[in-house]
Amino acid sequence: MESPEVRHSKIMETEEPNVTPNKGVESVQEDGNTEEYVLLRINAKTKKAKVSLPVTFASLRLLFVEKFAYSPGAGNFPDIYIQDPRSGVSYELEEHLLPDVKSGTLLCLNETDDQNKSINELNLRLDDLTKKIDTMGSTIIAQVKDSVASVEIPVPTVAASASAVTAKSGNANEANKIGRKDITNLERDFRAIKQLHNSSSENFKETISNITEQLRKFQEIGLEVSQNSNRAYMESCNSKLSDDSDSLITKVDDLQDIMEEMRKDVAQRGVRVSDKQLKHILKDINLAKKSLHDMTLYISKERPVWKKIWEAELDKVCEEQQFLNLQDDLIQDLQDDIKKIEETYNLIEQCSIEQIKGASSKRNKIVANLYIPEPGESLHDLKDAVLNDIVGLTPNHESRLEAIERAEKLREKERDMMKLTKFQEELGDFVEDKKLKRSGGIEEIEKQRQLRDIENLKSSFGGI
Incomplete structure (x- = not known):
């Protein structure tokens, strides 16, 4: 029989090979679960x-x-x-x-800290604005001093004799008139400078208050660029670009409809387009071109910003790039449409000029547009043929509704044009071009009115 020690050693020898592989498997599993x-x-x-x-x-x-x-x-x-x-x-x-x-x-x-960097930038902007205000104030003071120094007011000298005074009185009065005229011109210039200074001061104060408000907001909430802020910025850009493109499409469609109706009026009906209509249409074309130019500049400015945000939002790059490419194609189509509108406008303008040059009697025009039947044709047969054609027509209600809408838009534009008289149009252009002469503003007018009231009161009650 075997002793207990020998039996125990045999059992250990048989169990050791099974234990060693299990430890190796566990170490392999632990190495597989680690990540860098x-x-x-x-x-x-x-x-x-x-x-x-x-x-x-x-x-x-x-x-x-x-x-x-x-x-x-x-x-x-x-x-x-x-x-x-x-x-x-x-x-x-x-x-x-x-x-x-x-x-x-x-x-x-x-x-560097975004908040500190933004505060430093705002401080630099405030310093620049302060320097500009100081420079402008010193320039205005120097100009005023030069203007005052350039005016010479002659002081009449006391003559030794009465005959010399009477001889020079005419020249002295003339010099006094010139001096008073120069002083009046200087006062008017001072009023204009004061008006400009007040408007500039208000603009500077508003700008500084806006910068101060932005600085306060930055100090409160800080500047943290996150994924949500980028997405909100992209959505705002998308909505703005969509609204601008929709409004531009509406403008171009309206211009196309107007050009088509005017082309039919000129070519088929022989109607002469008025100068007011031509001027109004040219203004609409220029507005459409300006909107298209602004839209192109906006896309070119925002494209680099969008590319930087796309690096952080790889899941929506394809969709937004496709949207931008569609906008580029839309710009190309709108450019072609506006080019065609300009060509049609030029043709209509040339037709109007030729109609003005070769305007004869209305009778000749009416006779030229009348239909003359062929020999052997009967007007009754022609009427029956026209009625048969009308019976055979299949009306398209959608196209009729679209035509009615286009006609309503055209009539509305004509009503808007007819509301303004020639004087109102000239006055509106004069005000838009800022051709009005500066007189010091409403404050100066109110000040002059108060001075006149005081003088009237003094003259009325001066003897009391």
């Missing part, structure tokens, strides 16, 4: 991001952009700093130090 990551930090925010080693500068920058929705703006991408795990000191990460980035490494972006 780095810690990213901007200012006071720290986030964890998965990474595949070895890393590059491009992949690290993309991680900062994806995790923090970070955008460097117009400048270069800030430097990336790595923290030494032993000493805790951060140093700049360079190209030859990229192997130091391992799992669990802390990477910091050397980015």
